Amino acid sequence: MSSKYYSLLIILLFFLNIENSFNKNLQKSIKLIHADFIQKEDHDDTVFLIGHVHIKHKEYQLFCDKAIYKKKNKFYGYGNVQLKSEKNKIFSQKIEFSENMNNLKASGKVILVQKNIKLTANIINYNFRKKFFQAIQNVVLLLDELKLYTNILEYDLNFNKIFYKRGSTLFYKDYNIYSKEGSYFPLKKKATLKYEVKLISKNYTVYSNSIEYLFSIDKIKFYSPTIVINNNKIENFFYAKSGYFFIKKNIFLSKEYCSLHYNDKIIKGKYWFFDYNKKSGFIKNIFFEDKKKGYFFIGDNGNFDLYSGLIFLKKNIVFIKIKPKEDSFFIYSDKIKINLKNESILSIQFFPVIGFFLNEELQIKSYSLIYEPSNKSIQFNGNPIFWIKNQQITGDSIFIHFKNDFFLDYLKIMKNAFYIKKINSKEFNQIKGEIMIGLFDKKNVLKKILIKGNAKSIIFHYNNSSLYNKKKIINKSSCGIIYANLEKGKKIKKIFFLEKSNSELFLLSNSIFEKNLFLPQFSWKEKEKSKNKKYLIYEKIKKYRKESLEEKKEIEKLIKKNNMYE
Secondary structure (H helix, E strand, C coil): CCCCHHHHHHHHHHHHHHHHHCCHHHHHHCEEEECCEEEEECCCCEEEEEEEEEEEECCEEEEEEEEEEECCCEEEEEEEEEEECCCCEEEEEEEEEECCCCEEEEEEEEEEEECCEEEEEEEEEEECCCCEEEEEEEEEEEECCEEEEEEEEEEECCCCEEEECCCEEEEECCEEEEECEEEEECCCCEEEEEEEEEEECCCEEEEEEEEEEECCCCEEEECCCEEEEECCCCCCEEEECCEEEECCCCEEEECCCEEEEECCEEEEEEEEEEECCCCEEEEEEEEEEECCCCEEEEEEEEEEECCCCEEEEEEEEEEEECCCCCCCEEEEEEEEEEEEECCEEEEEEEEEEEEEECCCCEEEEECEEEEEHHHCEEEEECCCEEEECCEEEECCEEEEEECCCCCEEEEEEEEEEEEEEECCCCCEEEEEEEEEEEEECCCCCEEEEEEEEEEEEEEEEECCCHHHCCCEEEEEEEEEEEEEEEECCCEEEEEEEECCCEEEEEECCHHHHHHHCCCCCCCCCHHHCCCCCHHHHHHHHHHHHHHHHHHHHHHHHHHHHHCCCC
8 A cells, every 4th residue: 555545646636637628618628539420419519429439638538439528518428438648547338527527427347547556446436626536336446565345435635535434355465454444544654444343464363443554664553452363273362452563573562451361371461562573572560360270470560471481570579379269379579480381380480579378377488489380399498487377487498398289298498497486475485407397287287397407496394293383394405306296286295306315404484584595596587477468469350350351241242243244
């Protein structure tokens, strides 16, 4: 379509000159070059020209088999009509000039030609005074790489605007485009397509109700909800309320709400940048969902590379694993790296872990976290802190393993393992060593712990014997291995000291309070706990679900309506 649309304007302008051809004041400038037979009827000033009629006016020449000229400047040409100039040609079976030569009508397999432009139709009308052109029935416009089919095509020369309102099919480069209405602006090299717009390419199909195509820079602007579907896998599609698509670079931009559906994963948000060739992009106000796994990621912004399978999310990030009718687990972080492989999440890394919540009683904080769903394991690095009710577990690294997504199997701490059980604000049971293993029951309650490697402990016992005046006794021990059973995860029920055990007993008194109540490196970090904002997150998910339902209805409506005319 490009700049050659301007040439179509030139084609149609020559009709303005024809109006003078048979004007009363210019009849003398019209030359009859040839006619086999001429007949004039005096009573109504009608002139008949028959056989090889050839009329010339300035640079225009008219050929036909038969012509009739009547008073009030009415002219009719019949049979093998040709209207020619050096630049323009029109062929038809009939041509008429009426209303004081202001209207021209060509009919019968009309063909209009000008250099690389060709227009065919059953009828062509042109109003010289209004400068308004109309092609009717079986209209085909050919221009460079463009081919347009429609039933009525109109051209307002005052506004340099070509338009149709009865539907059209447009072929341009590798695209087939259908729309119910359309406007073309030749000088601006722009087209606006409205209602039931459907653009089909080799790789994808676009459905919309309003788009603008800037042919000079191959840019499409979407003015209404639009869906772009992968032709090879219709479950993969892109939805946008508005935006820009640069065709040569295959780049999409939008400031409005958009969503990418890719292999059962959904990425939604605003301020999109998406490079279709590189399968990468950037997004703000992100909401990422893995429908199969039930994962949700919420954050301020992120970028993704679907070729390498990497997704990075930043600032105010929340990861949620949801299972129906059961509690979810939440992870709050500033940065998340998601590694996809074979359409599944291979691993998720968090930097840092502001808060990990499995339920109301279990919480973890650490510098980093690596979650591997396939291995059902999570690794916490960088001085992690594990809280279970009034118990605290720390170490250099903590590994937790799940029986499934919501039930813990065991945990393992590597180096500087430290278990603390709070009794009151001043008294704490403590066990420390190099390595710790903890086992959980079916309700995620820590039931057993094993600490080995230079194990030490301070355990408080309450003695009912009158010999000790019913005071608490402190058991301070060191050994190779400490094994403890916990009663419902609340207190130590049994404790075993193995391998070179050494124990001391002290009565709790002011004299030994500071010296014997705490193991080296003891630190109770309850104040570092964060709050689970799950109710706010659930509200966001509720809003997301509502938007997804509205999007689904809009997509179904858009596809159904745009396919009605196939």
